[in-house]
Amino acid sequence: MSDNASRTATAHVHGHSEEDYLRCSHGWKSWAFTLDHKRIGVMYLIAILISFLLGGVMALVLRAELFTPDKLFLSEDMYNQMFTLHGAVMTFLFLIPSIPAALGNFMLPVMLGVKDVAFPRMNLASFYLWVFGAIFFLMAILLGGLDTGWTFYTPYSTTTNTAVIAASMGVFILGFSSIFTGLNFLVTINTMRPAGMTWFRMPLFLWSLYATSIIQVLATPVLGITGLLLIAERTLGIGIFDPARGGDPVLFQHFFWFYSHPAVYIMILPAMGVVSELVSTFSRKPIFGYRFIAYSSIAIALLGFLVWGHHMFVSGQSALAATVFSALTFTVSIPSAIKVFNWLATMYKGAISLETPMCYALAFIFLFGIGGLTGLYLGALATDVHLHDTYFVVAHFHYVMVGGTLIAFLGGLHYWWPKMFGRMYNEMWARIACLIVFVGFNATFFPQFVLGSRGMPRRYARYDTEFVYFHQFSTSGAMLLGCGLMLCAGVLIHSLLRGRKAPANPWGSSTLEWKCSSPPPHHNFDWPPVVSAPYQYDHIVYDPNHQGYVEVEDIPEEEDELTNAPVESHS
Amino acid sequence: MSTTTAPSSEVAPSEHSDGGHDDHGHDPFLAHHFGSAKQQFDAGKFGMWLFLVTEILFFSGLFCAYAVYRSTHPEAFANADQYLDPMLGAANTAVLIFSSLTMAWAVRAAQLGQKQLLVRLLTITLSCASIFLGVKAVEYSHKWDLGILWASNFNPQAHAAHSPALLVLSIPAMITVVVTAILFGVGKSRKSEIMSKFWGCLLIAALAYFGGVGLGLTVPVIEGAITGEAAHASAEAGHHAAEGAHHAAAAEEAVEHAAGHATEHAAGDAVATTAAKSGSLEAAAIEQAAIDRTYTGIFFSIYYVMTGLHGFHILIGMGVIAWLLYRSLLGHFGPRYFGPVDFVGLYWHLVDLIWIYLFPLLYLIG
Ligand code: HEM
Ligand SMILES: [Cu+2]
Numbered sequence: 046m047s048d049n050a051s052r053t054a055t056a057h058v059h060g061h062s063e064e065d066y067l068r069c070s071h072g073w074k075s076w077a078f079t080l081d082h083k084r085i086g087v088m089y090l091i092a093i094l095i096s097f098l099l100g101g102v103m104a105l106v107l108r109a110e111l112f113t114p115d116k117l118f119l120s121e122d123m124y125n126q127m128f129t130l131h132g133a134v135m136t137f138l139f140l141i142p143s144i145p146a147a148l149g150n151f152m153l154p155v156m157l158g159v160k161d162v163a164f165p166r167m168n169l170a171s172f173y174l175w176v177f178g179a180i181f182f183l184m185a186i187l188l189g190g191l192d193t194g195w196t197f198y199t200p201y202s203t204t205t206n207t208a209v210i211a212a213s214m215g216v217f218i219l220g221f222s223s224i225f226t227g228l229n230f231l232v233t234i235n236t237m238r239p240a241g242m243t244w245f246r247m248p249l250f251l252w253s254l255y256a257t258s259i260i261q262v263l264a265t266p267v268l269g270i271t272g273l274l275l276i277a278e279r280t281l282g283i284g285i286f287d288p289a290r291g292g293d294p295v296l297f298q299h300f301f302w303f304y305s306h307p308a309v310y311i312m313i314l315p316a317m318g319v320v321s322e323l324v325s326t327f328s329r330k331p332i333f334g335y336r337f338i339a340y341s342s343i344a345i346a347l348l349g350f351l352v353w354g355h356h357m358f359v360s361g362q363s364a365l366a367a368t369v370f371s372a373l374t375f376t377v378s379i380p381s382a383i384k385v386f387n388w389l390a391t392m393y394k395g396a397i398s399l400e401t402p403m404c405y406a407l408a409f410i411f412l413f414g415i416g417g418l419t420g421l422y423l424g425a426l427a428t429d430v431h432l433h434d435t436y437f438v439v440a441h442f443h444y445v446m447v448g449g450t451l452i453a454f455l456g457g458l459h460y461w462w463p464k465m466f467g468r469m470y471n472e473m474w475a476r477i478a479c480l481i482v483f484v485g486f487n488a489t490f491f492p493q494f495v496l497g498s499r500g501m502p503r504r505y506a507r508y509d510t511e512f513v514y515f516h517q518f519s520t521s522g523a524m525l526l527g528c529g530l531m532l533c534a535g536v537l538i539h540s541l542l543r544g545r546k547a548p549a550n551p552w553g554s555s556t557l558e559w560k561c562s563s564p565p566p567h568h569n570f571d572w573p574p575v576v577s578a579p580y581q582y583d584h585i586v587y588d589p590n591h592q593g594y595v596e597v598e599d600i601p602e603e604e605d606e607l608t609n610a611p612v613e614s615h616s
Numbered sequence: 617m618s619t620t621t622a623p624s625s626e627v628a629p630s631e632h633s634d635g636g637h638d639d640h641g642h643d644p645f646l647a648h649h650f651g652s653a654k655q656q657f658d659a660g661k662f663g664m665w666l667f668l669v670t671e672i673l674f675f676s677g678l679f680c681a682y683a684v685y686r687s688t689h690p691e692a693f694a695n696a697d698q699y700l701d702p703m704l705g706a707a708n709t710a711v712l713i714f715s716s717l718t719m720a721w722a723v724r725a726a727q728l729g730q731k732q733l734l735v736r737l738l739t740i741t742l743s744c745a746s747i748f749l750g751v752k753a754v755e756y757s758h759k760w761d762l763g764i765l766w767a768s769n770f771n772p773q774a775h776a777a778h779s780p781a782l783l784v785l786s787i788p789a790m791i792t793v794v795v796t797a798i799l800f801g802v803g804k805s806r807k808s809e810i811m812s813k814f815w816g817c818l819l820i821a822a823l824a825y826f827g828g829v830g831l832g833l834t835v836p837v838i839e840g841a842i843t844g845e846a847a848h849a850s851a852e853a854g855h856h857a858a859e860g861a862h863h864a865a866a867a868e869e870a871v872e873h874a875a876g877h878a879t880e881h882a883a884g885d886a887v888a889t890t891a892a893k894s895g896s897l898e899a900a901a902i903e904q905a906a907i908d909r910t911y912t913g914i915f916f917s918i919y920y921v922m923t924g925l926h927g928f929h930i931l932i933g934m935g936v937i938a939w940l941l942y943r944s945l946l947g948h949f950g951p952r953y954f955g956p957v958d959f960v961g962l963y964w965h966l967v968d969l970i971w972i973y974l975f976p977l978l979y980l981i982g
Contacts (some may be wrong), residue, residue, distance in 0.1 A: 108643055161647035163649075163663065165647075228667060231662075232659050232662050237649075237651075237655065265693055267674070270674050274975060283917035284683075284767030284768060284914050289913075290910055290913060291692065291914045296680075299680075
């Protein structure tokens, strides 16, 4: 052992010469005007967590109201506003920027081995656009709320007297924020990869961000123009969506879903990328079918553009169009399933260690499985006609968006937390929080499948007494879920205050971000790092002196067991 | 015995000199996070192309709306044709195509480091943009005076009202002229070459706007002289409009009725049924006029949204070209660094290209 320790003691940690990014400069200005992608990532992280808190509180209020079939404390109007804002805040302010703009911003340049994204100023602008967009959302709340649903369907959105203009303006601005992030990522990955970082040596998280960025760049402008037209409709009465003037309200739905279906992949693709990293790292095995996973991200991104009509099966589209959209919808499940099977194959015979991030990854695979499979019922014409606009849909998209994106986001957050803030958290409590979230989530949303298939429509404040049991089950689950998330927040805050200092590589991961110190130095790498294929774990061994993993060039046969050293031993 | 990973410090000294973050001594325009000027250029160019893709998608929503309404209400488009003057559209098309030429030439001048030529070409490009806006202002104000507005406000009149619309639209240009002239004077008196040249060029461009207004006002006159028709370009349009207005005003009720049927995509059927019911051809004619009016209004909604957004892009383009002008006066561009001129050039060509689609789709549909 002592021999081993001396051998690895000289292991090199890149970037040791500089102060880390958190301490290299001080004062609020050094944050507000920073061009450092890491600080921008951290600001994004704080911003989206605040939005998540806001949206989460609204969710709990909604669920609380639904505890009884009759009015508990929310009027019908208030209820409408509440679910609209919950949906809009969660999708536009939280889910869409969550993984790409917070975790991605921080990690993409480091994982790629470069000093920053291609356009640091645009990156900062993207953050401030997000802030502006959020302010417009707040304005919408103050101006009397919004009750159109997050989908803003016309003609209702052109006639309601709630703050549609402020909210659409917000969506428009947030769209640009999202476009800036995506554009920056595409350019960074295309033109800045250092020598040795070939396309197929990129970590899969980067592939997923690449695919996500394609969607952000191609779909978001259409949302932008839709928002503008809606605003023009309300202010000038241009009539494009108004049947009384020859306009067509269904055109709005086409425009909206042309963006918003691809947008669900903006939410889920980065989550899949995170899970690919987690599964490989915590199975200590090269990812199975690297190229398939990489290509399937791109395939999902492209196919995702062809299926928007499945939201409009009952909006009066032609039978032919509906059939084609239905068939195309099914094709998306192929690349999705490829990923799931590859994760399972990676775990097969791997040395799985159940650290917190891995617990989240496993939860993701299970929940996304349910979410994805129930999507097939909605994509099939015969069943969707019955399930459309019921709680079945609500359950389906919560399984993908919460069970998928949120869970993966939390997994990624726990995984990269030591890197971002240089502190470890309490493993045990973090795992307990994960378990509570998992149980609470299923208790909340599984009953909703039953509710929906029995005919409970979505977006209703009052309901028939026959549904009481499942609604109460769901509300209780939601409270449990809320507690789990609070515990999770507590664990992370505790780590910031009291956490043990994190080593450069606490999990034995093989990608570049773990080669610089925790937290990374201001410029990530002083020199272009040496890049080899990702997901090779042979030369990464646990070193008790560092309480973390270090690299050795090659391992003699007899020391093989070192590679599989139990990770628990240092937690 | 195995060794540790190759200590990168051995590699560092050689690579540091061209990639080091604090080491921009030899190239003031190379950002620290790029490895080389070429990489920086490639990144900028690719970024600009992607941005153009988003622009295309942004407009494609409108082109989609256009296509949908053109297929569901072809009669509205046929009817709208009379209100637009293709010669003005053509004049603007020529101006923009010419500005694309000068912009492309400006890129070349930047690459060759021909500073003075670059400044001149950018000034011409900027002036062309101004002329374009001047012509557009004439068109918009004329439509305003004739009541040819978007859907809910589409109410064509026989004779153009005399409103100060053109004057109001020209206020920003007038302010720009005054401000640039003052700053030009200040620059002169302070003997600051860069300042006086910069504001001088902008002054020229601002004045070009009024050239555009002049062009917009004379084209119809010349047109009239050649074809021998009434000098006023829209006299014909006004005539048609008068008929429409007459019928429509006759039956407010008919408008509502028509509107009620508007959801049915077969407007013709609706008319036929109603006509049969009322048994009066006159009523049918009135209703037809009302329908035309309703739907033609939609055409103008699309017209204003498309040309308005395009005009907004022209304005943005003018802003960045002015910025280029300033930087070229400072002598920033040369064979080693010309990226921004190149990228703005791409943007400008796209703005032109969109107009090249808008022109036939909006003006040449008769
Ligand atoms: C795995 C493949 C998926 C399939 C086959 C699928 C299918 C569908 C279908 C057909 C609907 C329409 C339901 C209806 O009309 O009543 C729907 C709704 C929805 N899906 Fe998915 N989906 C999939 C994945 C996702 C993902 C990954 C997300 C988000 C991350 C998502 C989010 C949503 C949302 C938000 C709605 C509700 C839209 C509304 O407000 O009506 N879906 N899904
Ligand atoms: Cu969809």
